Amino acid sequence: MTETIADIKAALTTIGSSDARLELWAQDSRKGVRQLVERYQRQQIKLQAKIEHFHHRFDFEQRYWENGYTNIAGIDEVGRGPLAGPVVAAAVILKHDFNLIxxxxxxxxxxxxxxxxxxxxxxxxxxIGIAQxxxxxxxxxNIYQASRQAMLLAVQQLNPQPQALLIDAMQIDSPxxxxxxxxxxxxxxxIAAASIIAKVSRDQLMADYAKxxxxxxFEHNAGYGTAEHLAAIKQQGICPIHRRTFAPIKDWIATP
Structure with a gap:
């Protein structure tokens, strides 16, 4: 019995790239089947490239692992630019078989x-360690020193403690x-994992502050200086979580 195009489409969602049926389908007289196979092959090429890039992003960790450092923490922060709210840092130690590509x-x-x-x-x-x-x-x-403080606090929360740190464009006061x-x-x-944890954590904090x-x-702009946010400050003034040393807030405060 000849497979329908729908049957082949469903099969392509479950088979591996070495499945012998792919060659048969690629030579199928039906144009729709050949197009399905071509699309599948393009998707596999993209997937393989994505996997290779993922493994390449373990190059720094791998170098430490090979030199006897078992637990490597990636550290990142979010919230340096907003006019309101905390800066939040996360530190993450990934297992060596971590596979979220x-x-x-x-x-x-x-x-x-x-x-x-x-x-x-x-x-x-x-x-995982999170600090604000x-x-x-x-x-x-100042925001630079506050970011360094948050990063150090996040590292101190880790259990087990790391043996080495990979930090996004910063250095912290750690031995x-x-x-x-x-x-x-x-x-x-x-570091990418830490950036995700920090971003989600801070967004939730700002949503809570919005209430x-x-x-x-704050639930929309996370404290950044959007038109909506700036208009609200002009209308109702600043609140306790606004950063008074950030422009234009500091300029408005200084204006008689």
Whole structure:
């Protein structure tokens, strides 16, 4: 009995790239079947490239693993630019067999993708630490130092503790071996995982703040200086989680 195009389409969702039927279907007289096979093959090429890139993003961790460092923490922060709310850092130690190939810099993912991966990372990671430094401290020490503080606090929460740190474009006051990687969230799976955990955590914090301080749109803008947010500040003033040393807030406060 000849397989229908629908049957073949369903089969292509479950077979491997070495399945002998692929060659037969590729020579099928029906154009629809050949198109299905061509699309499947393109998808497999993309998938293989994605897997290779994922493994390449373990190059930094692999070097440490090969030199006897078992637990490597990736560290990233989110929230340096907003006008309101804390800076949040996450530190993540991944198991050596971690296999979530979709993990990448959180900025490359949709909110829905981040939420899904956040849950999966929490299930697969060896350890996760999350810390925040609030607006009042940011105003006291500046956002750069506040980010470093949050990162260190996140590392201190890890259990087990790491033996080396991979940090996204920063260095922190830790005696542990550490490496600062420019655009590390796109180069290291550990840092990428941390970027996702930090982003989801901070977004949830800002959604909670939106209930406490309504009108600013924190649930939408996460404290960034959107038109909606700036208009709300002009209308109702600043709230306790606003950063008073950030422009244009500091300029408005200074204006008589």
């Amino acid at each position: 979709d993990v990448i810099d959180s900025k490359q993912l949709s909110a829905h993708q981040r939420l899904e991966l956040d849950q999966k990372i929490r299930q697969q990671a060896l350890a 430094v609030d607006a009042d401290v940011i105003d006291q020490v 542990l071996a550490q490496e600062s990687l420019i655009k590390g969230d796109a180069r290291s799976n550990s 406490k301080y309504p009108g600013y749109g």
